[in-house]
Amino acid sequence: MNLFKTIGIHQRLLIAAVVLISASTFTLGYFGLGMINRFVALRFEQRIDYMAANLAINAELGILIGEKELLKGLAISLLNEKDIAAVEIENSVGKILVKEAGNLSAPFETVEKPVVLSETENLNPGLNPGGKFSGERQEIGLVRIQYTREGINDLLQAMKLRFVVAAMVLAGIFCAIFFFISRSLVSPVISLAGVAKKVSNGDISVRAISGSIPETRKLAHAFNEMLDSIEDGRKALISAHEKMARQEALAEVGKFSMMIAHEVKNPLAIMKSSLEMLKEDFAIPDDNLFVNYAEEEVVRLNDLIESFLIFSRPDKPNFALTDLNALVEQVVAGFEIQYASDKRKLITSIPSEPCFAEADSDRFSRALSNVIRNALEAGPDMGKVFISVKISETDWRVCVRDQGPGIDPDTADRIFEPFYTMKAKGTGLGLVFADQVVKAHAGKISAGNSEDGGASFCITIPVAAKTEPET
Ligand SMILES: Nc1ncnc2c1ncn2[C@@H]1O[C@H](COP(=O)(O)OP(=O)(O)OP(=O)(O)O)[C@@H](O)[C@H]1O
Numbered sequence: 001m002n003l004f005k006t007i008g009i010h011q012r013l014l015i016a017a018v019v020l021i022s023a024s025t026f027t028l029g030y031f032g033l034g035m036i037n038r039f040v041a042l043r044f045e046q047r048i049d050y051m052a053a054n055l056a057i058n059a060e061l062g063i064l065i066g067e068k069e070l071l072k073g074l075a076i077s078l079l080n081e082k083d084i085a086a087v088e089i090e091n092s093v094g095k096i097l098v099k100e101a102g103n104l105s106a107p108f109e110t111v112e113k114p115v116v117l118s119e120t121e122n123l124n125p126g127l128n129p130g131g132k133f134s135g136e137r138q139e140i141g142l143v144r145i146q147y148t149r150e151g152i153n154d155l156l157q158a159m160k161l162r163f164v165v166a167a168m169v170l171a172g173i174f175c176a177i178f179f180f181i182s183r184s185l186v187s188p189v190i191s192l193a194g195v196a197k198k199v200s201n202g203d204i205s206v207r208a209i210s211g212s213i214p215e216t217r218k219l220a221h222a223f224n225e226m227l228d229s230i231e232d233g234r235k236a237l238i239s240a241h242e243k244m245a246r247q248e249a250l251a252e253v254g255k256f257s258m259m260i261a262h263e264v265k266n267p268l269a270i271m272k273s274s275l276e277m278l279k280e281d282f283a284i285p286d287d288n289l290f291v292n293y294a295e296e297e298v299v300r301l302n303d304l305i306e307s308f309l310i311f312s313r314p315d316k317p318n319f320a321l322t323d324l325n326a327l328v329e330q331v332v333a334g335f336e337i338q339y340a341s342d343k344r345k346l347i348t349s350i351p352s353e354p355c356f357a358e359a360d361s362d363r364f365s366r367a368l369s370n371v372i373r374n375a376l377e378a379g380p381d382m383g384k385v386f387i388s389v390k391i392s393e394t395d396w397r398v399c400v401r402d403q404g405p406g407i408d409p410d411t412a413d414r415i416f417e418p419f420y421t422m423k424a425k426g427t428g429l430g431l432v433f434a435d436q437v438v439k440a441h442a443g444k445i446s447a448g449n450s451e452d453g454g455a456s457f458c459i460t461i462p463v464a465a466k467t468e469p470e471t
């Protein structure tokens with residue numbers, strides 16, 4: 001029972017084929033050869049019988065006239081026939097008139113035929129007075145033929161041999177056909193089992209090879225589809241898990257940073273007013289490098305905390321109908337002053353006519369500034385930043401393109417995450433803030449790489465139906 005369970009489909013099919021072929025060959029051989037044997041033996045006996053009858057007819061005249069030479073001729077010609085070993089012709093009293101034998105070897109069988117007078121009415125009763133051949137059917141002699149079955153047995157033996165050889169060749173061919181059929185059935189199943197094993201070992205990237213049979217192809221296809229969906233599910237799960245872990249970490253960092261920011265804001269305000277008082281008390285000139293440096297750093301720290309607080313606890317934007325084109329010009333002008341001594345250039349393409357939209361000009365300027373600052377920082381020392389504005393029926397769109405290295409595709413989906421930064425002094429809040437502000441304006445911000453290299457950030461804002469400010 002256990003042994004039977006270990007036999008695979010391949011072996012089972014082969015065993016079935018061998019049993020089937022052997023059974024059908026044996027049945028066919030047994031009945032077929034038996035019938036042929038009987039048929040051939042019957043025909044053989046009929047042939048011998050016919051020859052004996054023929055000899056009896058031909059010998060009639062020779063016996064009647066006592067012509068032994070004639071009878072000898074008949075006997076010799078019959079001996080030439082295949083399987084005939086000896087021929088004897090007797091007269092009515094049993095005297096052997098002719099006896100001729102060939103050189104065939106025993107065992108022999110014998111057939112006898114009486115020589116009957118053609119005329120049923122005996123015209124000359126004296127010819128056979130009181131002989132054993134008398135009565136209505138007058139027998140005047142007897143022919144006896146000895147024959148051998150050796151030839152016919154050899155023929156039947158040869159036929160049997162041929163049949164066995166033909167059956168074996170056919171069985172071999174059928175087995176080979178069965179082997180290939182069963183292999184084409186079994187090999188996809190074996191490969192599928194191999195793939196399933198690899199999957200269970202954790203390699204989800206493997207796929208089943210579709211076999212040459214439609215059913216096995218379907219099976220492999222369905223299996224691969226199942227693996228695809230498992231792989232997709234697993235990827236989605238991993239990414240969801242990563243996102244969750246990141247968000248949890250961010251929430252923790254956020255809480256902690258909020259606390260720090262809150263605690264740092266007051267001391268910073270004290271430091272700022274103390275610096276001013278110091279300047280007054282000690283009559284420090286406005287261009288004192290160290291005091292200015294300290295003041296700048298205090299302001300920078302304050303800005304940083306401000307933007308962080310805005311990001312963490314965004315206030316309601318203060319919307320007003322604003323000329324967005326003028327706003328971009330203003331932001332660019334600010335940068336031009338800031339970067340006056342630098343070799344970096346801002347190249348603008350802004351329509352001269354105004355384009356109004358409901359906007360919080362302060363926040364929007366800061367959002368745009370973050371994008372432009374990133375572009376200036378990403379580009380080379382003498383790089384250019386192209387700022388272009390396009391207006392359609394429904395949208396106002398500003399694009400900022402730089403000549404930097406572009407956005408790394410591996411991290412592209414992280415640049416809008418809070419605290420994600422690749423810069424030593426960066427906070428990773430610039431784009432988050434920009435995104436928050438643009439979304440508050442029912443707009444969209446998108447990032448990509450331009451064809452000439454460098455990154456390209458575009459902000460799209462829906463424009464107001466009327467293009468003139470209310471008076
Ligand atoms: N124009 C750009 N080209 C290439 N990478 C950019 C570009 N703009 C932003 N990035 C990538 O996105 C990251 C996040 O930008 P984001 O403005 O949010 O923070 P930051 O610039 O690193 O810090 P901060 O804005 O506080 O100075 C950057 O560190 C940088 O890796």
Ligand SMILES: [Mg+2]
Nearest residue numbers: 370374430431
């Ligand atoms: Mg930035």
